[in-house]
Amino acid sequence: MNAPLHSGLEHWLSAPDDTPAPDWLLEQRRAARVRVSAQPLPHSKEEAWRYTSLKGLLEQDFSAIDEPLDALQAEDLDAVLIAGLDAHRVVLVNGRFAPELSTLDALPAGVRIGGLRDWLDRDPESLRGQLDTARGESGAFFALLNTAGLDDGLVLWLERGTLLERPVELIHLSVELDEPRVAHPRHLVYLEAGAQATLIERYVSLGASLYCTNAVVEVLLGRDAVLKHERLQMESRNAFHLTSLYLVQDANSRYVGVNIGLGARWARTDLNTRFRGEQAECLLHGLYLAGDGQLLDYHLDVEHAVPNCRSEEQFKGLLTGAGRAVFDGRVLVAKHAQKSDAAMSNRNLMLSEQAEIDTKPQLEIYADDVKCSHGTTVGQIEPEMLFYLRSRGIDAARAQRMLCLGFAAEILDQLGAEAVREQVAEAVAQRLG
Amino acid sequence: MLSVTGLRATVGDKEILKGLDLKVGPGEIHAIMGPNGSGKSTLSHVLSGRDGYTVTAGSVLFEGQDLLTLEPEVRAQLGLFLAFQYPVELPGVNNTYFLKAALNSLRKARGEPELDAVSFLRLIKEKLKILHLDDSLLKRAVNAGFSGGEKKRNEIFQMALLEPKLAILDETDSGLDIDALRVVAEGVNALRSPERSMIVVTHYQRLLDYIQPDYVHVLARGRIIRSGGKELALELEEKGYGWIDAELAA
Numbered sequence: 001m002n003a004p005l006h007s008g009l010e011h012w013l014s015a016p017d018d019t020p021a022p023d024w025l026l027e028q029r030r031a032a033r034v035r036v037s038a039q040p041l042p043h044s045k046e047e048a049w050r051y052t053s054l055k056g057l058l059e060q061d062f063s064a065i066d067e068p069l070d071a072l073q074a075e076d077l078d079a080v081l082i083a084g085l086d087a088h089r090v091v092l093v094n095g096r097f098a099p100e101l102s103t104l105d106a107l108p109a110g111v112r113i114g115g116l117r118d119w120l121d122r123d124p125e126s127l128r129g130q131l132d133t134a135r136g137e138s139g140a141f142f143a144l145l146n147t148a149g150l151d152d153g154l155v156l157w158l159e160r161g162t163l164l165e166r167p168v169e170l171i172h173l174s175v176e177l178d179e180p181r182v183a184h185p186r187h188l189v190y191l192e193a194g195a196q197a198t199l200i201e202r203y204v205s206l207g208a209s210l211y212c213t214n215a216v217v218e219v220l221l222g223r224d225a226v227l228k229h230e231r232l233q234m235e236s237r238n239a240f241h242l243t244s245l246y247l248v249q250d251a252n253s254r255y256v257g258v259n260i261g262l263g264a265r266w267a268r269t270d271l272n273t274r275f276r277g278e279q280a281e282c283l284l285h286g287l288y289l290a291g292d293g294q295l296l297d298y299h300l301d302v303e304h305a306v307p308n309c310r311s312e313e314q315f316k317g318l319l320t321g322a323g324r325a326v327f328d329g330r331v332l333v334a335k336h337a338q339k340s341d342a343a344m345s346n347r348n349l350m351l352s353e354q355a356e357i358d359t360k361p362q363l364e365i366y367a368d369d370v371k372c373s374h375g376t377t378v379g380q381i382e383p384e385m386l387f388y389l390r391s392r393g394i395d396a397a398r399a400q401r402m403l404c405l406g407f408a409a410e411i412l413d414q415l416g417a418e419a420v421r422e423q424v425a426e427a428v429a430q431r432l433g
Numbered sequence: 434m435l436s437v438t439g440l441r442a443t444v445g446d447k448e449i450l451k452g453l454d455l456k457v458g459p460g461e462i463h464a465i466m467g468p469n470g471s472g473k474s475t476l477s478h479v480l481s482g483r484d485g486y487t488v489t490a491g492s493v494l495f496e497g498q499d500l501l502t503l504e505p506e507v508r509a510q511l512g513l514f515l516a517f518q519y520p521v522e523l524p525g526v527n528n529t530y531f532l533k534a535a536l537n538s539l540r541k542a543r544g545e546p547e548l549d550a551v552s553f554l555r556l557i558k559e560k561l562k563i564l565h566l567d568d569s570l571l572k573r574a575v576n577a578g579f580s581g582g583e584k585k586r587n588e589i590f591q592m593a594l595l596e597p598k599l600a601i602l603d604e605t606d607s608g609l610d611i612d613a614l615r616v617v618a619e620g621v622n623a624l625r626s627p628e629r630s631m632i633v634v635t636h637y638q639r640l641l642d643y644i645q646p647d648y649v650h651v652l653a654r655g656r657i658i659r660s661g662g663k664e665l666a667l668e669l670e671e672k673g674y675g676w677i678d679a680e681l682a683a
Contacts, residue, residue: 387483388521392535392591393509393542402534406574407524 002036008058022124032147062182068096084419087169095183110162117152134246143244146216149184158195169200176209191225198228205236212240221253235263249344251277261288275309285409286315290323301328304340313344319355335366344374440491445549452656467652468674477603482514510542513597516588523575560593582613589620606640618643638670
């Protein structure tokens with residue numbers, strides 16, 4: 001018997017036995033389902049959900065996708081490709097790996113990339129002890145739901161010392177089906193000691209589709225490993241999007257994350273990072289643009305569990321129309337995590353009177369020899385800056401766009417590939433009208 | 434070219450310009466000198482269309498057009514240029530991108546085609562030479578982290594690029610050491626032409642050693658109280674501004 005799910009979520013999971021999975025994974029899925037059923041729905045009295053209502057999400061009555069969508073042609077993909085981006089490409093359509101749309105030839109030795117479902121079919125034991133471990137004991141509601149519904153996604157695995165030069169591009173493409181559907185993609189990125197890679201994770205759609213993505217990304221970085229991780233949430237403006245990232249870093253590893261949030265009607269992103277070895281570094285950059293009818297909600301949970309690690313969290317927001325955003329950032333420094341270095345900032349540019357930002361950076365420090373700071377700003381475009389541009393003949397609307405892009409540049413510059421940077425800048429400019 | 438008649442302007446409740454008259458013909462350089470608080474910067478700002486000023490009386494005609502009803506960008510498109518006393522830093526806004534956007538906005542307004550990237554770069558390198566500026570400046574954000582001298586040179590560089598009909602230099606000499614002043618003045622002089630007029634607003638006479646004006650006006654308490662040739666500037670240098678109070682009291 002399956003434990004009943006909450007009202008509004010009844011159809012979020014398909015029957016648990018229709019995925020090829022080893023027993024240990026079926027057990028993990030079952031346990032997650034039991035746990036999520038026993039837990040109350042997230043509600044506004046919980047600090048983590050204070051500003052974000054589930055009402056709109058529950059009203060949609062999303063149902064799990066049971067059949068893979070194989071009608072998609074390579075031409076359909078053209079609409080969402082980034083011209084000039086040279087990458088190993090993995091395409092998921094509605095959460096299901098689409099090998100015919102992916103280009104995974106010419107992989108160097110030591111690099112394994114594939115669909116999670118295939119992998120579980122062929123070599124399930126290799127994932128035991130890796131898959132669903134970074135999440136730890138977390139009882140985060142939607143990550144549990146993802147675990148209960150886990151069936152496909154990306155696996156990116158680099159063996160010890162492997163340097164992958166070309167980036168890996170993960171395209172998560174959603175297409176509207178007969179009824180509103182939810183996908184639970186699960187991605188596992190595992191860089192063994194000394195490996196280095198760049199992952200560009202993109203959430204896109206065809207047209208103004210209505211759907212829900214409930215993704216979980218697990219990243220395990222071995223000793224000295226380096227991951228550049230660019231995440232572009234550019235879902236349909238009708239879509240709902242949830243992502244939980246779980247990052248675990250071993251000693252001397254380096255993670256550079258860039259989180260761009262432009263799409264979706266309602267998006268919730270949880271970034272959970274934990275240092276497991278000393279001298280590791282974690283940089284989390286973010287840029288979000290929320291306009292009319294949009295809510296973009298970010299939660300950062302950065303845990304300095306061991307000494308001598310460094311983290312930097314820098315998020316910037318542009319808010320237009322009646323757009324809303326939430327930034328809830330928390331850095332925890334454990335008692336013995338001496339010499340921790342953490343700097344968190346959240347800066348917001350409000351472009352309208354109706355826009356709303358709830359920002360709450362917090363430091364929770366139990367060690368006594370640390371360097372930690374946080375800061376937040378909420379401001380408007382400086383009239384002097386606008387006048388300066390206009391005095392040079394540039395019209396007011398364009399001047400405002402230029403200043404917004406200037407504000408965003410610090411984050412956009414972190415995007416490694418020029419083609420990606422330009423596409424995102426263009427998308428931001430377009431949204432600014 | 435420019436005709437200002439009976440201009441009165443207030444900031445909040447305070448009247449700053451109190452019936453100012455000024456006529457600038459093509460190719461002429463007019464220096465406007467005056468003590469602090471006389472209304473020099475207000476005049477620059479009102480002419481260029483900055484917010485925060487209310488014109489209560491008078492008119493400003495630029496080549497026959499009523500300037501005061503126009504948006505700042507339209508004034509620029511007509512050929513007006515303000516070199517800022519305090520050039521604004523625009524973090525994240527790339528200088529090249531900014532210059533190109535500005536130049537092409539003006540060209541578009543004049544019905545000329547936009548410049549392609551190659552012609553634009555060629556033009557810009559030519560103009561950089563006039564101000565002895567390094568082209569590393571192009572890769573930086575507009576004025577961000579520039580020294581005072583670099584900011585002022587960047588203003589005149591923009592003027593060289595945008596080729597206005599009328600340039601207003603608002604205290605361009607302030608904060609410059611003598612070497613920087615000389616470079617800026619050389620740049621300005623290189624841009625003198627029979628079609629280009631300039632209004633040089635300054636507190637001190639020393640800028641006028643390098644940029645020779647055709648006319649000098651003394652602005653005090655919101656009005657031009659004396660006009661003359663460049664010898665008036667020397668007289669001011671000698672006597673200071675103290676005599677004004679006496680004269681106005683008389």
